[in-house]
Amino acid sequence: MNIIVCVKQVIDPEAPPASFKIDAANNRAEMKGAPPVIDPYGEYAVEAALRLKENVGGRITVISLGVNLLREVVKKPLAMGADELILLEDESFSKGDSWSTAYALATTIKKKGEFDLILCGREASDTNAGQTGPAIAEILSLPCITLARKIEAGDNKIKVERVSSSGYDVIESPLPAVVTVSNEIGQPRYPTIKGIMAAKKIEPIMWKPADIGLDATAANQRTKLVKLFQPVHEAKCEFATGETPEEMAVNLAAKLREAKVL
Amino acid sequence: MSDNKGVAVYCEIKGDKILPISAEGLSIGRKLADNLGQELSVIILGSGISALAPQAIAAGADKVYVVDDAQLKDYQPDAYISVLQKVIKQVRPQIVIMGQNDSGRELAPRLAYRLGTAATLDCVDLAIDPATKRLLQTKPVYGGNAQAIIVTETDPQIVTIRTKAFTALEPDASRKGEIVNIPAGLDASVIKVKILNRVIAEIAGIKIEDATVVVAGGRGIGSVDGFKQLDELAKLLKGAVGASRPPCDNNWIPDTAQVGLTGKIIAPEVYIAIAISGSSQHMSGCSGAKTIIAINKDKEANIFRHARFGVVGDWKKVLPAFTQKVKELLAS
Numbered sequence: 001m002n003i004i005v006c007v008k009q010v011i012d013p014e015a016p017p018a019s020f021k022i023d024a025a026n027n028r029a030e031m032k033g034a035p036p037v038i039d040p041y042g043e044y045a046v047e048a049a050l051r052l053k054e055n056v057g058g059r060i061t062v063i064s065l066g067v068n069l070l071r072e073v074v075k076k077p078l079a080m081g082a083d084e085l086i087l088l089e090d091e092s093f094s095k096g097d098s099w100s101t102a103y104a105l106a107t108t109i110k111k112k113g114e115f116d117l118i119l120c121g122r123e124a125s126d127t128n129a130g131q132t133g134p135a136i137a138e139i140l141s142l143p144c145i146t147l148a149r150k151i152e153a154g155d156n157k158i159k160v161e162r163v164s165s166s167g168y169d170v171i172e173s174p175l176p177a178v179v180t181v182s183n184e185i186g187q188p189r190y191p192t193i194k195g196i197m198a199a200k201k202i203e204p205i206m207w208k209p210a211d212i213g214l215d216a217t218a219a220n221q222r223t224k225l226v227k228l229f230q231p232v233h234e235a236k237c238e239f240a241t242g243e244t245p246e247e248m249a250v251n252l253a254a255k256l257r258e259a260k261v262l
Numbered sequence: 263m264s265d266n267k268g269v270a271v272y273c274e275i276k277g278d279k280i281l282p283i284s285a286e287g288l289s290i291g292r293k294l295a296d297n298l299g300q301e302l303s304v305i306i307l308g309s310g311i312s313a314l315a316p317q318a319i320a321a322g323a324d325k326v327y328v329v330d331d332a333q334l335k336d337y338q339p340d341a342y343i344s345v346l347q348k349v350i351k352q353v354r355p356q357i358v359i360m361g362q363n364d365s366g367r368e369l370a371p372r373l374a375y376r377l378g379t380a381a382t383l384d385c386v387d388l389a390i391d392p393a394t395k396r397l398l399q400t401k402p403v404y405g406g407n408a409q410a411i412i413v414t415e416t417d418p419q420i421v422t423i424r425t426k427a428f429t430a431l432e433p434d435a436s437r438k439g440e441i442v443n444i445p446a447g448l449d450a451s452v453i454k455v456k457i458l459n460r461v462i463a464e465i466a467g468i469k470i471e472d473a474t475v476v477v478a479g480g481r482g483i484g485s486v487d488g489f490k491q492l493d494e495l496a497k498l499l500k501g502a503v504g505a506s507r508p509p510c511d512n513n514w515i516p517d518t519a520q521v522g523l524t525g526k527i528i529a530p531e532v533y534i535a536i537a538i539s540g541s542s543q544h545m546s547g548c549s550g551a552k553t554i555i556a557i558n559k560d561k562e563a564n565i566f567r568h569a570r571f572g573v574v575g576d577w578k579k580v581l582p583a584f585t586q587k588v589k590e591l592l593a594s
Binding site: 222 | 363364368371401402403404407410415416454459463507555557567575576582584587591
């Protein structure tokens with residue numbers, strides 16, 4: 001099974017909230033002092049691909065699009081066990097929106113050819129847009145299943161468990177198809193030393209917009225980011241006091257009763 | 263821009279009622295339509311649903327487009343997208359509002375790209391820009407660390423709204439509106455994926471979305487047994503138990519209890535956060551709670567920036583004493 005996984009480099013979502021800063025002039029966010037990481041949701045997609053490869057064999061190609069891509073970051077999926085990495089790195093991508101990003105990825109997938117399954121994270125941890133997978137499916141006119149928590153490969157088809165608010169749906173789709181993967185799929189594996197060594201030897205394939213037939217100067221976004229800002233939370237927490245944790249607990253209960261919260 | 267006009271709400275139904283999130287969509291849709299001086303229409307898809315149109319009118323709609331077809335009895339994304347595409351091409355609204363739920367999450371982006379436009383998901387605020395008359399779409403980004411205001415430059419401007427971000431209008435049965443039936447005209451070949459089974463996880467007690475009190479635990483709870491203590495307090499308060507992501511990832515509690523950006527978005531009266539640090543992604547799911555109470559051993563934990571009441575201490579010592587005292591107070 002030939003699997004393509006789309007993964008992006010993001011600012012570290014696990015860094016403490018205090019290190020999150022907005023560069024208002026450029027409408028950009030950064031994590032002060034924390035290096036970028038592979039998007040955690042994308043990692044679940046890589047994990048799903050690796051499990052399928054273990055079960056039915058195949059080849060995993062990872063595609064990452066962006067600017068200032070750090071090799072040690074974007075090579076993590078290779079270290080986890082993916083076979084090939086295509087990097088679309090160009091300044092013009094920094095201005096993109098969900099549509100233009102998905103369009104560039106879909107065009108890359110078309111150029112690459114030979115695929116049975118395209119996997120994406122359910123959303124990226126930076127934009128939280130949740131659109132890349134469904135958009136690629138529409139652009140390539142492929143079946144689409146979102147929010148997978150389990151993927152089983154069959155004879156030219158897949159069976160997917162899709163997370164729902166009340167449980168899950170079991171959905172079958174012919175291949176090729178696009179599936180977005182949710183965190184319920186289970187913890188992504190850590191790269192092994194062997195994997196890290198193997199990843200070092202793999203040279204990423206570098207494609208520029210022109211290589212996939214895109215005009216880097218043409219504006220093909222459909223949305224505009226007007227403003228990025230941090231909502232303000234006023235700290236106004238009333239702490240229950242006491243000599244011991246137990247006393248504080250009793251005082252908290254009394255306080256809540258008094259305030260008619262309970 | 264285009265000559266598209268009006269605001270359309272995709273209205274979902276369950277049984278013989280419109281979903282709360284759709285009523286919330288109608289409420290903000292009404293506001294936007296009034297601001298633009300345009301019509302608010304509603305699109306309802308399903309089978310045997312014609313009796314529901316008056317409910318949509320009472321909830322704020324001027325016009326209801328009903329697609330009543332046996333093939334639309336159960337949700338199937340390919341069929342629903344195909345029919346919605348047809349209806350929207352006919353109605354030509356400027357704005358389309360859907361709910362950010364199981365179906366809206368996948369319908370909105372796929373529909374948008376099929377219509378040559380774009381979608382913004384999980385909006386918590388919507389307003390009309392007075393100068394340009396375009397829709398200002400506010401949505402949380404960076405896991406809730408920030409919010410973005412986005413404008414879609416193509417029509418229709420498609421959005422999904424976050425649960426409980428907007429308040430539904432009181433139904434007004436005296437409102438008048440027009441009902442238009444549209445045939446589905448569904449071509450079976452558009453259906454690509456097959457839904458084999460819908461598995462409903464069994465939940466004992468009150469559903470977390472419906473509970474007025476939620477007692478939630480984080481990584482520090484440490485075990486299935488730890489959550490039993492939370493359950494005791496929840497039962498006492500006639501509430502439900504929730505969790506941040508780590509306990510779900512560790513199978514201490516089912517995934518359906520997860521509160522946060524990738525779990526449930528809830529707005530209970532009281533949210534008791536125990537050993538939860540309060541990551542932005544978790545706060546996305548519970549910041550709508552009226553009163554947040556936090557128990558955490560770290561005084562600097564982010565949760566205390568959101569909490570109204572708190573205790574700094576080890577939950578293992580605080581919780582049993584707290585539960586005991588609450589029991590006494592409730593009995594007196």
